Amino acid sequence: MGETIIEIKNLFKSYYIGHVEIPALKKINIAVTKNQYLVIKGQSGSGKSTLMHIIGCLDRSDSGSYYFDGHLVEELSDLELAEIRGGKIGFVFQSFNLIPRLSILKNVELPLFYLGIPGGERSALSRDALTRVGLEHRLTHSPAELSGGEKQRAAIARAIVTNPSIILADEPTGNLDSKTGEDILKIFDGIHRDGGTILIVTHNEKVAERVGRIVTILDGEIVSDIEMARTTP
Amino acid sequence: MIDIILMALESIMLNKVRSFLTMLGVVIGVASVILLVSLGEGTREYVSHELMGVGTNLLVITPGKTETTGHAPPQSSTSRKLTYNDTMYLKRNAFTLKDVAPIVIGTSKIKYRNRSRDILTLGVTNSFQNVRNLHVEIGSFITDEDVEFHRKVVVIGRTVKKELFEDENPLGKMVWLAGVKYRIVGIMEKKGVSLGFDIDDLVFIPLLSAQDLFDTDKITEILVEAINAETVDMAKEETIQLLKKRHDNKEDFSVVTQASLLSTLNTILKVLTYVIGAIAGISLIVGGIGIMNIMLVSVQERTKEIGIRKAIGAQNSDILKQFLFESTIISSFGGVTGILIGAGIAYAIPLFFPVVPVKVSLWSVILAFSFSAAVGIFFGAFPAQKAAKLNPVEALMYE
Numbered sequence: 312m313g314e315t316i317i318e319i320k321n322l323f324k325s326y327y328i329g330h331v332e333i334p335a336l337k338k339i340n341i342a343v344t345k346n347q348y349l350v351i352k353g354q355s356g357s358g359k360s361t362l363m364h365i366i367g368c369l370d371r372s373d374s375g376s377y378y379f380d381g382h383l384v385e386e387l388s389d390l391e392l393a394e395i396r397g398g399k400i401g402f403v404f405q406s407f408n409l410i411p412r413l414s415i416l417k418n419v420e421l422p423l424f425y426l427g428i429p430g431g432e433r434s435a436l437s438r439d440a441l442t443r444v445g446l447e448h449r450l451t452h453s454p455a456e457l458s459g460g461e462k463q464r465a466a467i468a469r470a471i472v473t474n475p476s477i478i479l480a481d482e483p484t485g486n487l488d489s490k491t492g493e494d495i496l497k498i499f500d501g502i503h504r505d506g507g508t509i510l511i512v513t514h515n516e517k518v519a520e521r522v523g524r525i526v527t528i529l530d531g532e533i534v535s536d537i538e539m540a541r542t543t544p
Numbered sequence: 545m546i547d548i549i550l551m552a553l554e555s556i557m558l559n560k561v562r563s564f565l566t567m568l569g570v571v572i573g574v575a576s577v578i579l580l581v582s583l584g585e586g587t588r589e590y591v592s593h594e595l596m597g598v599g600t601n602l603l604v605i606t607p608g609k610t611e612t613t614g615h616a617p618p619q620s621s622t623s624r625k626l627t628y629n630d631t632m633y634l635k636r637n638a639f640t641l642k643d644v645a646p647i648v649i650g651t652s653k654i655k656y657r658n659r660s661r662d663i664l665t666l667g668v669t670n671s672f673q674n675v676r677n678l679h680v681e682i683g684s685f686i687t688d689e690d691v692e693f694h695r696k697v698v699v700i701g702r703t704v705k706k707e708l709f710e711d712e713n714p715l716g717k718m719v720w721l722a723g724v725k726y727r728i729v730g731i732m733e734k735k736g737v738s739l740g741f742d743i744d745d746l747v748f749i750p751l752l753s754a755q756d757l758f759d760t761d762k763i764t765e766i767l768v769e770a771i772n773a774e775t776v777d778m779a780k781e782e783t784i785q786l787l788k789k790r791h792d793n794k795e796d797f798s799v800v801t802q803a804s805l806l807s808t809l810n811t812i813l814k815v816l817t818y819v820i821g822a823i824a825g826i827s828l829i830v831g832g833i834g835i836m837n838i839m840l841v842s843v844q845e846r847t848k849e850i851g852i853r854k855a856i857g858a859q860n861s862d863i864l865k866q867f868l869f870e871s872t873i874i875s876s877f878g879g880v881t882g883i884l885i886g887a888g889i890a891y892a893i894p895l896f897f898p899v900v901p902v903k904v905s906l907w908s909v910i911l912a913f914s915f916s917a918a919v920g921i922f923f924g925a926f927p928a929q930k931a932a933k934l935n936p937v938e939a940l941m942y943e
Contacts (some may be wrong), residue, residue: 341708364937367855369854369855369936369940370936370937385752388769389859389860390639390859390860390861393854393858393859394855394857394859395855395861396855396856396857397856397857397858398857402855402856402941408848408851408852408855410851412554412555412558421853421856422856422857424547425856425857425858425859425862426857430547469856482690487619523715
């Protein structure tokens with residue numbers, strides 16, 4: 312076992328619709344170590360996105376404990392959570408979530424901007440990241456000028472530009488055709504080979520098949536957590 | 545910091561028409577503040593300047609006690625008059641007075657050949673030219689002998705000379721003044737209009753001749769000049785004491801210093817300037833509400849973007865700054881534009897209407913700019929707070 316990045320114990324989370332309590336996550340226990348490549352698999356409404364939001368420090372749990380890189384997240388302020396999101400987590404979303412009026416390069420620079428990295432270094436790091444995903448020729452284009460696959464590659468570049476402890480991807484191939492989806496997954500494979508830790512949330516069996524560990528979630532509970540022999544396809 | 549400002553500028557430029565219209569509210573507000581305050585300040589300066597030209601060492605004595613407030617009792621209308629002897633008494637006995645100039649004011653018809661006009665006629669002594677700082681350009685002014693011997697001599701103003709004589713030399717010529725023949729002995733230097741009163745459209749005759757002409761022994765007012773500005777109060781006190789002695793120990797006259805008149809006028813005009821400035825300021829607040837409205841729309845529109853920014857590490861303060869800079873840039877830019885337009889119009893006014901006094905004062909510019917920037921911060925704060933406090937998950941899900 313490598314160094315533990317994420318450790319969640321007995322985590323609960325509910326939503327309220329009016330006064331009616333809707334439990335979203337029940338007694339979640341999960342740990343993720345460095346350089347793991349895992350999938351959280353589940354149908355829509357299973358609570359997987361809620362879990363990803365909590366893991367991504369975008370949301371807080373109702374009870375239980377969550378350690379990220381040794382810090383008890385429940386005790387961190389909003390400011391410290393923002394610092395973790397900016398410096399240690401890279402998000403990749405199903406709908407890409409690029410800011411439409413910024414160029415691809417500016418989009419990728421944004422997390423570095425919030426980390427307070429000066430302009431020149433920001434630009435150099437962003438160009439590197441875009442080169443890694445094969446978008447070095449698209450720096451000045453706006454997101455609208457890119458294909459779906461290219462947008463997702465730009466989003467991956469934005470996720471890896473800060474060299475985060477973990478990349479959280481929410482249905483990263485959900486809006487792409489299977490060929491393009493495959494290309495995107497190959498990029499994730501490459502990041503993993505280079506030592507990155509990747510957590511993908513998906514309902515797609517094909518995505519699940521290629522990783523080293525599959526956590527299945529159903530009605531807010533983890534029903535299986537299977538570790539494969541091979542870690543990289 | 546510069547990056548956040550650039551970011552805010554980018555958002556502003558993205559919605560050019562909307563930003564421009566939002567800015568317009570501030571531009572109009574600031575421009576009207578600058579313009580109206582400039583007019584007010586200009587008027588105040590003009591009035592002060594004109595009064596200063598008359599001299600701040602000056603005291604004006606008028607018959608009747610008028611410095612009390614409220615309605616005067618009915619019998620006060622029979623106030624005791626001021627006389628030439630009062631004047632002579634002051635002149636002989638006062639230590640703190642430099643000069644004393646009694647004036648009789650009336651109107652008469654002046655006629656030369658077939659030209660005639662109604663004219664404001666001042667009966668004066670030689671002291672008048674020193675006290676009022678008005679001088680003869682050609683010939684000589686009224687002398688003390690002219691007064692003493694009731695001489696029928698007249699000194700005419702520039703406008704009178706032009707109207708009656710055109711290019712002719714009037715010195716030594718005879719004119720009819722209210723049916724009495726007068727000889728012209730001097731022509732005043734050109735002074736122009738002052739406080740709506742055309743100094744050049746006057747004639748001066750010896751005081752006692754004027755009393756004969758208007759069939760009176762009253763003096764309209766006595767101008768008294770103190771030795772210097774510091775002794776004005778002393779001069780006032782001495783004048784009152786001396787005149788009371790001659791008036792059965794009753795203070796049935798008023799002594800007003802030019803300085804007190806000046807400061808009263810100044811206060812009135814200052815208050816007036818502030819009031820019109822404040823009224824114009826209301827439009828600035830309306831402009832601020834416009835900014836708040838647009839910023840709220842902008843926050844709503846960019847909810848998803850705020851979610852993305854938060855997900856990739858933006859802190860609440862980063863989001864707050866971004867929106868606050870945006871509203872402040874809009875209002876400050878509107879402020880600068882408003883200042884330029886307001887000052888531009890203010891400076892242009894005298895080109896078209898030379899009689900309208902205008903003064904763009906630095907304090908109004910600084911105040912208007914600070915106020916417009918403050919409006920941006922104040923009215924931008926609520927939308928920016930709203931943006932900063934958005935829940936990142938909800939913002940990300942927003943479509």
